[in-house]
Amino acid sequence: MLSKKTKYGLKALAYLASQQDNSPVQIAEIAKQENISQKFLESILLTLRKTGFLGSKKGKGGGYYLIKKPSEILMTDVMRILEGPIAMVPCVSLNFYEKCSDCPDENACSVNKLMLQVRDANLEVYRNNTLADILL
């Protein structure tokens, strides 16, 4: 299940990307337009800023804005930041690899075998989609 955090984060990014110019948009506006709890959205935008997707400006006329062009924002990166590992199991994760404690041999594991395929299929989708691709 996709977390609300990821869902809201994606919606916020899409909202910013669909703006005319790249001037700052206030949290309150995004929250209202996208039906998101404002306080919750604050923390999400904060992590997106800390991880280099967004910039922010304080004071009057402030808000959040995209740092990169939508076509340069890969879904692989967004998903990893917001949702965590793309793999459903640590033993097939590229960026968050961990050995299963219970499994003696990954190469003889049916779960591993299936989840490798799942990981690749998902990666394929996320790699082929930038923020620009999921607009409108």
Add this chain to the structure above:
Amino acid sequence: MLSKKTKYGLKALAYLASQQDNSPVQIAEIAKQENISQKFLESILLTLRKTGFLGSKKGKGGGYYLIKKPSEILMTDVMRILEGPIAMVPCVSLNFYEKCSDCPDENACSVNKLMLQVRDANLEVYRNNTLADILL
């Protein structure tokens, strides 16, 4: 993240499928061989029986056994029973569809657009794999 329930369930199914004949295997044996908490495994095997994947036999020489041939057990079905919906979001689910409460229009939703692709990619994998395919 894949739940332990699904992981254990898949391992148990694979264990049963890799058996020489189709005679009943006891919960205790599966639990031991696959490093699974026996009590937890009990409940998993029970749901797999109730959903038509396994048969069971009580008393001495009893245990669980596959009802269908491994090549006839589709991962789509197993995953839906153990893990739940394949879609990451209800609004793109084939078997568990639900409208998002917050989203006014699915067709204008970026999350929907992305998650549709993810769903299809996952379905593709699960449809192309039977229990027989993930053995060894």
Add this chain to the structure above:
DNA sequence: TTTTACCCTATCGATTTAGTAGATTATTTG
């Protein structure tokens, strides 16, 4: 210097997850 709006910390209730304990029922075997 006041307002705006981002930034930070803490907490909370609900839900889910993984596992545990104990009793019961059905089957086989002596």
Add this chain to the structure above:
DNA sequence: CAAATAATCTACTAAATCGATAGGGTAAAA
């Protein structure tokens, strides 16, 4: 029949996670 065996059922618990909320603190602009 009785005893052993192994699945079945009911109930409970600890821990983690999720989504949300509260309440300030701080930097920047007017």
